[in-house]
Amino acid sequence: MTVKTLKVLSEEVEDMGLAYAAAGGNTAVLHDHGVSSLVISGSKVLSANQTEGVELEKEETETGVNIKMTIKKGYRIPDPVHLCFGLIPEDGVQEINMDFIAEEGSAVELVAHCTFPNAVKIVHKMDAKMLIGKNASLKYTETHFHGPHGGIRVLPKAHIKIEEGGRYFSNFTLIEGRVGLLDFDYDVDAGKDSICEMVTKVYGKADDLIKVKEKISLNGENARSVIKSRLALTENAVSEFIGITEGHAPHARGHVDCMEVIQDNAKAEAIPIVRVDNPLAKVTHEAAIGCVDKKEVETLMARGLDEDAAVDVIVKGMLA
Amino acid sequence: MAVILTLKNLTLNRDGKKILVGVNLEIGDGEIHSIIGSNGAGKSSLAYTLMGLQGYEPEEGSILFNGEDIAKLSITERAKKGITLAWQEPARFEGLKVRDYLAIGAGGNGNITEEEIRSALRKVDLKPEKYIDREVGEALSGGERKRIELASILTMKPKLAILDEPDSGIDVVSLKEIVSLIQALKENGASVLVITHRKEIAEASDRASLMCEGAVLRSGDPEEISHFFINRCIPCDNRLYLQED
Numbered sequence: 248m249t250v251k252t253l254k255v256l257s258e259e260v261e262d263m264g265l266a267y268a269a270a271g272g273n274t275a276v277l278h279d280h281g282v283s284s285l286v287i288s289g290s291k292v293l294s295a296n297q298t299e300g301v302e303l304e305k306e307e308t309e310t311g312v313n314i315k316m317t318i319k320k321g322y323r324i325p326d327p328v329h330l331c332f333g334l335i336p337e338d339g340v341q342e343i344n345m346d347f348i349a350e351e352g353s354a355v356e357l358v359a360h361c362t363f364p365n366a367v368k369i370v371h372k373m374d375a376k377m378l379i380g381k382n383a384s385l386k387y388t389e390t391h392f393h394g395p396h397g398g399i400r401v402l403p404k405a406h407i408k409i410e411e412g413g414r415y416f417s418n419f420t421l422i423e424g425r426v427g428l429l430d431f432d433y434d435v436d437a438g439k440d441s442i443c444e445m446v447t448k449v450y451g452k453a454d455d456l457i458k459v460k461e462k463i464s465l466n467g468e469n470a471r472s473v474i475k476s477r478l479a480l481t482e483n484a485v486s487e488f489i490g491i492t493e494g495h496a497p498h499a500r501g502h503v504d505c506m507e508v509i510q511d512n513a514k515a516e517a518i519p520i521v522r523v524d525n526p527l528a529k530v531t532h533e534a535a536i537g538c539v540d541k542k543e544v545e546t547l548m549a550r551g552l553d554e555d556a557a558v559d560v561i562v563k564g565m566l567a
Numbered sequence: 568m569a570v571i572l573t574l575k576n577l578t579l580n581r582d583g584k585k586i587l588v589g590v591n592l593e594i595g596d597g598e599i600h601s602i603i604g605s606n607g608a609g610k611s612s613l614a615y616t617l618m619g620l621q622g623y624e625p626e627e628g629s630i631l632f633n634g635e636d637i638a639k640l641s642i643t644e645r646a647k648k649g650i651t652l653a654w655q656e657p658a659r660f661e662g663l664k665v666r667d668y669l670a671i672g673a674g675g676n677g678n679i680t681e682e683e684i685r686s687a688l689r690k691v692d693l694k695p696e697k698y699i700d701r702e703v704g705e706a707l708s709g710g711e712r713k714r715i716e717l718a719s720i721l722t723m724k725p726k727l728a729i730l731d732e733p734d735s736g737i738d739v740v741s742l743k744e745i746v747s748l749i750q751a752l753k754e755n756g757a758s759v760l761v762i763t764h765r766k767e768i769a770e771a772s773d774r775a776s777l778m779c780e781g782a783v784l785r786s787g788d789p790e791e792i793s794h795f796f797i798n799r800c801i802p803c804d805n806r807l808y809l810q811e812d
Contacts, residue, residue, distance in 0.1 A: 506661075543658040545620055548642035549651050550672040550723055560671070564662030564702075 262335045263288045263362075270362035270392035271423075276329045283328040287312050289341055300324055300353070311342030311372070318383070320350040328355060333362035334369055337398070345375040345405075349383035349413075356386040363391075366427065367398035375405035379413035379441075387417045397425035397453055404432045409441040411467065418446045422566045426455035426484070433460070439467030439496070447476045448566045451484030451513065462491040465499035465528065472501045479562045480513035491520040494528025503532035508539050508562060568595035571727060571758045572617075577628035579609075579616055579781075586612045587625070588781035594727070599749055599759045601769040601789060603796050604778035610762045611655065613778070614731045617760070618652040619645050632727070649726030655735055655762075657716040659704035665715055666699045672723030679722055687718040690751055692744050709736040717748055721755070728752050730761040734768055746771045769793045 283301040286293040297303040300322030304315040463472040474490040492501035503519040519532035547557035572594040579587035615623040673679035685695035691714035775789035
């Protein structure tokens with residue numbers, strides 16, 4: 248029985264490794280004891296490693312895992328912390344509750360790969376609370392891979408608080424395979440002298456439905472932010488982007504930049520919202536939705552690419 | 568000299584307006600041929616028609632490339648035969664690296680070496696180490712983007728390069744480099760059809776043609792054509808007068 252359990256576990260680890268690689272991850276880092284990492288399959292923690300300056304607590308629940316990660320005061324973690332979340336079966340639920348703290352003066356990069364290569368009926372929820380302490384820095388890269396079927400609902404929700412002088416950079420990417428349904432909802436409370444940059448890149452196909460809502464409240468003096476969204480839609484995909492930036496403090500500066508390209512019967516809606524209630528704050532926005540630029544397509548065709556290949560190069564460039 | 572391109576009675580209408588009016592022209596194999604003329608003469612429209620851009624399908628006439636009528640072929644099909652176009656205002660291409668853009672013309676990264684890409688950048692006077700990993704659309708100046716456009720033509724090694732005002736937005740010093748580049752294209756085996764407003768480029772050509780109101784008025788020695796244009800055509804700006812001349 249024990250042998251069988253170990254064999255099943257070993258297969259699951261191997262399967263997750265393959266799925267992690269399919270999502271663009273480098274499996275070698277998950278076995279490197281000098282690098283912090285966490286691998287979760289469904290509601291099971293398959294492996295966890297923490298290095299100096301990183302405190303990692305995890306608790307398996309019926310449908311997922313509760314995680315508390317703390318980057319200790321003053322530690323600047325030299326290598327990225329690698330996270331792998333996913334489900335190998337066609338159906339199931341995974342709920343990740345993340346409580347992340349970067350203590351004062353710390354710096355870390357989190358590299359997350361969320362992989363659901365066989366998804367037919369899957370729900371992946373993430374509920375995160377993130378605190379970026381005074382003069383701390385978090386760079387958070389999240390790459391998703393959902394396989395070819397589109398049978399997945401991905402519901403990432405996060406509240407991020409950035410204290411004085413803190414820095415938060417996020418980059419969410421979902422461009423390979425299908426999206427399914429994505430309902431992305433992040434909001435940020437930016438303190439004095441803080442910097443926040445949020446980038447979202449998604450490629451919707453077939454009947455994918457993409458909802459992205461990002462809100463940054465510039466609550467501290469001299470807080471700065473950029474919301475940048477790049478969405479490409481083809482076939483019958485639909486997207487709704489809401490980018491909100493509020494300037495509530497003197498010398499706060501914010502910008503919302505949304506660019507979407509659509510093809511076939513795809514539909515896109517972009518709603519940049521800027522609110523300012525401090526006369527010394529300034530928030531700007533730009534949004535563009537259109538088809539792929541004709542001159543760009545024709546230029547690449549004049550170099551020998553056929554039309555589909557040219558469009559593919561342009562869309563992938565925009566999402567790169 | 569063998570002829571690579573022959574235009575016979577090429578006619579183009581757009582939005583009810585006559586843009587090209589029975590254009591007849593021959594370009595020799597390995598020839599640098601300038602097209603000069605006033606704004607609105609139909610020079611760029613001729614370039615777009617030769618490349619087969621959408622909206623520039625001729626109503627009448629033929630475009631014979633090495634004896635084959637290509638007037639109905641797509642842009643890609645024409646490119647695969649060795650024809651390419653450099654736009655007056657190059658496209659921006661957000662996110663596309665210069666190295667990848669230059670490789671596309673060569674048929675992809677597998678068909679071109681790093682050194683060939685670097686060499687193409689050096690030929691347009693761009694330092695490879697500074698530009699090769701930058702994005703084509705990344706806040707480059709108009710002149711820099713134009714040079715990258717020309718470098719992408721070099722890596723493609725075309726049989727016929729159509730250059731639409733490669734001199735626009737280029738300073739006087741750089742103009743000499745553009746002339747050198749056009750000659751380099753010729754040395755690489757390309758025929759070059761260059762649309763220009765610059766005397767320096769026209770006079771560096773093997774032959775030149777003058778366009779006015781959608782037609783080629785005369786072709787011949789570049790200095791003579793250039794002289795005629797400057798002294799007779801610009802003050803006149805009236806085709807009827809020229810015909811009476």
